[in-house]
Amino acid sequence: MILRVPSKNVGPLPGCDTLDKNPVHRKLWLTVLPFFFLVAAVCGGGKAAAPTTGQTETPPAACAPSGTSLEVTADDFKFDKACLAVAANHAFTIRFNNNDYHVDHNVAIYAEDRRASRSTRALFKGAFFFGPKTMTYDVPALPQGSYYFHCDAHAFTMVGVFIVS
Ligand SMILES: [Cu+2]
Numbered sequence: 001m002i003l004r005v006p007s008k009n010v011g012p013l014p015g016c017d018t019l020d021k022n023p024v025h026r027k028l029w030l031t032v033l034p035f036f037f038l039v040a041a042v043c044g045g046g047k048a049a050a051p052t053t054g055q056t057e058t059p060p061a062a063c064a065p066s067g068t069s070l071e072v073t074a075d076d077f078k079f080d081k082a083c084l085a086v087a088a089n090h091a092f093t094i095r096f097n098n099n100d101y102h103v104d105h106n107v108a109i110y111a112e113d114r115r116a117s118r119s120t121r122a123l124f125k126g127a128f129f130f131g132p133k134t135m136t137y138d139v140p141a142l143p144q145g146s147y148y149f150h151c152d153a154h155a156f157t158m159v160g161v162f163i164v165s
Pocket of ligand 1 (some may be wrong): 017104105151152154
């Protein structure tokens with residue numbers, strides 16, 4: 001709805017006494033003007049409170065396997081990758097670069113997102129170690145599935161999708 005306060009047809013604004021001395025006009029303005037503002041406020045408020053349709057939820061990460069040597073880096077309490085992928089039923093390695101000075105990180109693989117399920121079972125738990133340092137984990141073959149990788153100490157911020165396909 002588009003509201004326009006008429007500027008030409010209705011006459012001068014209240015307070016413009018020099019232009020309009022007619023008390024009836026002035027009374028009309030004082031009655032009508034607040035109504036305009038009220039309608040505008042209600043319409044505007046309704047628009048602002050309208051439910052948002054498109055949520056800004058990030059789509060699930062997708063990646064495809066490429067060899068059996070994975071690599072991921074921890075930097076400032078974040079993994080540099082949102083998705084890791086490996087072929088099903090093949091042992092593989094994860095080269096883990098912990099770049100955070102004097103911070104203990106690891107990489108573990110879980111059946112479910114630990115942010116949603118604290119009791120999810122671990123498919124693999126890499127050893128913790130302080131940065132800056134790089135270690136290579138040997139991970140046994142995993143069955144096909146869509147899993148998650150976390151740092152166990154910072155599961156809420158250090159997380160990604162782990163695809164075995
Ligand atoms: Cu960590």
